[in-house]
Amino acid sequence: STLPLAGRSAVVTGAASGIGAAIAERLAADGASVALVARRTDRLDELAGRITAGGGSAFGVGMDVTQQDSVDRGVEVIGERLGRVDLVVNSAGVMLSAPIEQARSDDWARMIDTNLTGTLRLIGAFTPGLIEAAGEGGTADLVNISSIGSHLVFPGYGVYGATKAAVTQLSNAIRADLSPYDVRVTNVEPGLTESELGTHLSEEAQAGLAGMFDAIGPIASADVADLVAYVVSRRREVNLSHLVVLPTRQA
């Protein structure tokens, strides 16, 4: 096959919806075999069915990235079905509005556990395989979906922004650790993107977000997927390390 990602084995977290689902679909269309990871297995199975029907290769793996035992089980299934993984995309994430004066520590913990610790759990599980793949002359990629929110300030979203700033800095630090092994690290910072991210917000916060969507106009998850597909299909000596992608009207 002449598809750009033929022979690659990928794991995409957050593949039940939004950016993760779009990335998974695109990587599969470009020839990768893809493990689809999230908690809603019905969504994953539906997407896997669509990919398979189109001639691609994908399967769903139920996993809660906040639970180490769930991650361990899922990683084992992925190893059995996919073998060594050479492309990891961390897109699982939650955004809750947690105004600092309301001290909703459960919301803070959920965002930190999912966005930061969850990403770390996947990195911990798959880094040895990425190093091995690159060591054998293959192409190996770690892609973290951070956010433009790691640089900008949105009132009420301080903890979310902090988790994303942590992911961005983690990507930078890990790139220094992994570059000697020829493993690429790409940090993606999307701006406003159409997805289900806002669905966990309070009604009031959803209204605020809707105003932003109306004013700016979001990009599509498929737009982000398009760029990720570009990044991971460069020759292995080229690392597009930082990707900021915004709606044109989001300055």
Ligand code: NDP
């Ligand atoms: P979605 O809510 O559509 O996607 C989030 C995905 O993460 C879902 O598939 C969800 O599936 C999964 N997920 C959430 N919690 C867990 C968990 N504990 N374990 C496993 N999977 C989990 O939103 P987006 O696609 O927008 O979000 C993807 C990433 O993009 C996030 O990290 C977000 O912060 C980032 N981002 C989004 C922007 C936007 O404007 N949309 C802008 C910048 C960054 P399930 O619930 O089934 O587990």
